[in-house]
Structure formats: structure tokens, C-alpha cells
Amino acid sequence: GAVVSQHPSRVICKSGTSVKIECRSLDFQATTMFWYRQFPKQSLMLMATSNEGSKATYEQGVEKDKFLINHASLTLSTLTVTSAHPEDSSFYICSAPRTGENEQFFGPGTRLTVL
């Protein structure tokens, strides 16, 4: 199967700082990537759709100025949590489908803890 990586796997930061999370498709090109957030013992909630070369599409209730998404190449999307607060602490997961396929390949996730 296709491989999607995320970096870092775990990050702890102070309140008010910004954190960047990378999502890479290692062996395929992804024109679209998806970013999810998962709170403990809950399901995944889609935050935004990342489109290569164009603006991301955010789900209702997700602040686009707080969660900056950049999809600068066909293998890399980044999510920057700006001015992070403790309530932003969560597990962030990205996914990407291969072109023309329905199955999505998920990254291993990034656990963000904001102190």
C-alpha cells in the first residue's frame, strides 16, 4: 500500500507559539490531502481539504486563520497551528488518496500538547 508520513509524531509547545505539522506522501503524488483532528476516545473530525497549488477548503467551524494549510507540492502538505492554546491539544492526522482511487492512506498522526 501507499505510505503517508507525518512529522513530528509528537510535539509539546507553550501556549501562544505556532506549530507546523508536515504530511508527506512518500511513494505517490497527492493533489489532495485531508487534515483531521481527533480528541481522546473520539472519532476523527475533518478539518480541511488541502489542494495542491490552491487554497485549502475548511470545514464549518474551523478557523482558517488559526489552522494554516499549505500544499506546496504534490507530496507535501503542512498544517500550522498558530498561537496555539491548550484546547488545541489533540491528535492531528492527515490522509491522502491516490489519484483515481477511493481508498485513503493515513499518516501515523501527530500528538500536539499545548502547555
Added chain:
Amino acid sequence: SQQGEEDPQALSIQEGENATMNCSYKTSINNLQWYRQNSGRGLVHLILIRSNEREKHSGRLRVTLDTSKKSSSLLITASRAADTASYFCATDGKGAQKLVFGQGTRLTINP
């Protein structure tokens, strides 16, 4: 996004028994997929069933889909301790790749 419901929320069975999890969704779908998530990890794709299919098998997994009831079930036969994980169904709508996840079922297989 509106999430579907899964039941049970938690299921604990003995190794060797079969485990059945159910998923309901709210809107018309293109495909329904099942994923497994081990604690603190990413998701692993298990099986995809298209809206025009009613049943699909993959190894010890059997998935059914009833579009009239907007529901699906995942059966894991001859369960193993390694099957302990959370299981999520996810649907994608017509013309959209983004997935809407169910609430998930936490499955525990007791040795």
C-alpha cells in the same frame, strides 16, 4: 460534517469468538469504508464496499451494506488478541473524496 453512528461503542469478547460492529449514516454515499486504529496510531484501511454492493469479504472480515437502511456491518470471525483496536466506518458522498467518520467501536479481545 455530520457523523454517523456506530454500535456498540465498546465490545469485549473472548478470543476465537466473532465480533460484529454496526454503522449507520445519514446521507447518500458513493462508498463505505472500514478502518482500524490502534491506540495512539494512524488508521489502517480494512475494506471498501461500493454503494451498489451488498456484501464483501476479505480474509476474516465480512462487510455488508444496506443502502435502504443506510447501515453497514463489519464482522470479524475467529477473533484474535491482535484485533483489539478501535474500528471506524467512513463514508464519502457523491463526487466528494472527503470522508465522514462514524463514532467508532472500541473492540477488546480477551485472551
